[in-house]
Amino acid sequence: MTLDTDRQAALRSLPVSRETVGDFDLYVDALQRWQRVKNLVAPSTLSQVWTRHIADSAQLLPLLGNARTVVDLGSGAGFPGMVLAIANKSIPGFRVHLVESNGRKASFLREVARITNAPATVHALRIEDFVSGWSDGADMITARALASLPELLDYSEELLKTGAQALFLKGQDVGQELTQATKYWNIQAELIPSLTDSTGQIVSIKTAIKRLGG
Numbered sequence: 001m002t003l004d005t006d007r008q009a010a011l012r013s014l015p016v017s018r019e020t021v022g023d024f025d026l027y028v029d030a031l032q033r034w035q036r037v038k039n040l041v042a043p044s045t046l047s048q049v050w051t052r053h054i055a056d057s058a059q060l061l062p063l064l065g066n067a068r069t070v071v072d073l074g075s076g077a078g079f080p081g082m083v084l085a086i087a088n089k090s091i092p093g094f095r096v097h098l099v100e101s102n103g104r105k106a107s108f109l110r111e112v113a114r115i116t117n118a119p120a121t122v123h124a125l126r127i128e129d130f131v132s133g134w135s136d137g138a139d140m141i142t143a144r145a146l147a148s149l150p151e152l153l154d155y156s157e158e159l160l161k162t163g164a165q166a167l168f169l170k171g172q173d174v175g176q177e178l179t180q181a182t183k184y185w186n187i188q189a190e191l192i193p194s195l196t197d198s199t200g201q202i203v204s205i206k207t208a209i210k211r212l213g214g
């Protein structure tokens, strides 16, 4: 598959404006250029960046509800956080905080935010340090390919306590992870089949409260 056919395939299902597609083109161009020297995504996924990364991330857009402040944990090259920031840049007050400890990935994310004018703030920090110093709360937490569900909940604990919801893009083992997590957490969650990955699922967490002694 060429990058162009992959782009066409993704655009058939992407509910975004022409301006947003233009910004995604800038993003993909920058990713191709930086990838040559900085290895930002798995090389095997580069020719399918539109379906594997952009469309996979964009499927969270209708699930964001009225969220304005989004915290994306372990953003890597910006999936899903940067895609959400670009697509929602016309929504007043919408901002995505991208937390990524790898310096070269954080530099890339800052460059993408600059060229697309996306409402994205990059925090080149470890998640543990970001959450302990963050007092602005969040409406929504997002993450993909970062950690198991119990670990994601631990990372998110402070934000969940102040009312954040979460959308985690996960693989087929998420049922087991959810069972594991419920030993320590009271969780109100829904599993939503991924639109882009036949074995993937989105865990939509409405509330998660750590059990006493958990």
Ligand SMILES: C[S@@+](CC[C@H](N)C(=O)[O-])C[C@H]1O[C@@H](n2cnc3c(N)ncnc32)[C@H](O)[C@@H]1O
Residues within 6 Å of the ligand: 073, 074, 075, 076, 077, 078, 079, 080, 099, 100, 101, 102, 105, 125, 126, 127, 128, 143, 144, 145, 146
């Ligand atoms: C497998 S990559 C996934 C990146 C992106 N979310 C995606 O799906 O393409 C995980 C990313 O999380 C970052 N990361 C892992 N642990 C972290 C931590 N404790 N704090 C900040 N970033 C972390 C890594 O540097 C890496 O870029």
